[in-house]
Ligand code: SF4
């Protein structure tokens with residue numbers, strides 16, 4: 001009796017394992033590919049760091065990494081609702097992080113964030129544009 | 139955790155949350171707090187030369203006011219408007235600069251559902267563009283047609299030191315609040331002086347010694363549609 005009954009595994013092999021392979025194979029291949037290609041960040045840091053790290057930044061790097069947006073939001077509300085509009089400017093951020101593309105955008109893109117600060121606030125993606133702006137005498 | 143303990147812990151947490159922003163913002167409280175006065179404007183039309191639009195140009199440049207070349211989309215903070223006496227079609231027209239009157243009782247702020255439009259302590263009516271949801275109630279409420287809406291993105295950015303506005307928010311003259319906070323004159327007033335006309339004077343209405351108060355005291359001034367009860371703060375001489 002047990003002889004003519006097929007093992008449940010035999011039927012499922014085709015039904016389950018094969019499709020599973022088809023699904024998982026590309027994933028596995030991409031992981032292997034990524035690992036074998038090496039970490040591109042090894043030569044160049046993920047973010048363009050300032051020449052003097054944390055010299056004169058408003059907060060330490062750890063705080064800025066995780067809370068800069070809260071700080072910006074709070075200061076924004078203070079400045080916009082409380083007045084004193086000239087007291088703060090992104091210029092101060094830009095003096096250490098001249099390239100928005102190689103600093104802000106790297107993380108924002110990696111985590112699929114699209115903060116729309118820069119539609120209205122000047123922070124050029126490319127520092128060359130900022131130099132032009134400074135040269136133009138504002 | 140009982141309710142009392144929860145609230146206590148929460149309170150402690152909240153107290154720790156505000157990051158002391160002293161480093162970033164040096165003296166916000168003093169910049170426009172009470173006592174900063176009550177800003178108003180006088181426009182002496184007798185000194186406005188024919189065809190002059192120095193104030194309009196300066197405002198556009200200073201505040202990155204959008205000009206798309208299509209009257210449907212153009213934004214104006216100050217504009218030259220041709221007026222003639224009511225009901226007299228053949229009367230000669232005259233040109234008058236019109237802008238937000240920074241009303242004492244601003245209808246635009248009253249209708250704003252999210253309080254994006256608000257009145258500062260110094261009387262300036264201003265939009266917090268971060269908060270504006272683009273409902274355009276204020277455009278309807280303003281009896282002076284001083285509010286404009288950014289129907290499209292504005293690419294021109296002549297003054298990089300001042301933000302521009304993305305599409306989807308309302309805006310109007312804010313009396314160059316960013317300049318006044320720095321102790322500088324509004325761009326229109328500066329340009330008007332530089333053009334040799336000196337027709338625009340912005341100053342503190344509460345201070346009887348200020349130039350604007352003396353001008354108002356010495357001349358017969360008119361405000362537009364005073365009957366509406368909005369308390370406009372732009373005064374015209376020679377209207
Ligand atoms: S003139 Fe219009 S936009 Fe300006 S404060 Fe008065 S109601 Fe508001």
Ligand code: SF4
Nearest residue numbers: 250270271273274276
């Ligand atoms: S358009 Fe913006 S500022 Fe005007 S009423 Fe609506 S939310 Fe307020």
